[in-house]
Amino acid sequence: MDPETWEMAQKLRKTSTRIDTFGEVNPLTGLLYCADCGEKIYNHRSRGGTKNNPYLSDFFDCSAYTRANQKRPHACRRHYIRTKAVRGRGLILETLRVASAFAISNQETFIEKVRFASLIREAVMETKRKLNREKKEDR
Structure with a gap:
């Protein structure tokens, strides 16, 4: 890895x-x-x-x-x-089975999706932090 x-x-x-x-x-x-x-x-x-x-x-x-x-x-x-x-x-086990099967059979696509989700999450968090700072400044 x-x-x-x-x-x-x-x-x-x-x-x-x-x-x-x-x-x-x-x-x-x-x-x-x-x-x-x-x-x-x-x-x-x-x-x-x-x-x-x-x-x-x-x-x-x-x-x-x-x-x-x-x-x-x-x-x-x-x-x-x-x-x-x-x-x-068994929701957790079934979800892990499905995700694992997808990751094994589509490794590149899986890695791409995880990277994309991580980038989106980071962008959302940064936007939320920025909005909170601006709200505090407006008070």
């Missing part, structure tokens, strides 16, 4: 994890994205369930919706997916 690909892979893998109020780290943190707007989706959990399922609620929802709260009602719609659905139905 060439150094550029290695660096890109390390950058894509890098995600900040946090220990929640129950002292746990969700293994899917930073790896799931909203199907509608492409923003990360965050895990929300609360205790109070049963012995077999200690969480009363355990789901992921869109960060664009969560951050917008009531300020931007059209940022993204209110939707969520239960953690049990993501982990329990």
Whole structure:
């Protein structure tokens, strides 16, 4: 693997994890994205369930919706997916199988798509940072 690909892979893998109020780290943190707007989706959990399922609620929802709260009602719609659905139905395994098969049979195309997605993500993040700086300056 060439150094550029290695660096890109390390950058894509890098995600900040946090220990929640129950002292746990969700293994899917930073790896799931909203199907509608492409923003990360965050895990929300609360205790109070049963012995077999200690969480009363355990789901992921869109960060664009969560951050917008009531300020931007059209940022993204209110939707969520239960953690049990993501982990329990083999969605992750099936997604990895499909992506791996594509990467193996179309290596150059796969590398191109990953590079393009990385560039787009960087451009979006830079634009967001610029907008935030300009908003702060206007205040």
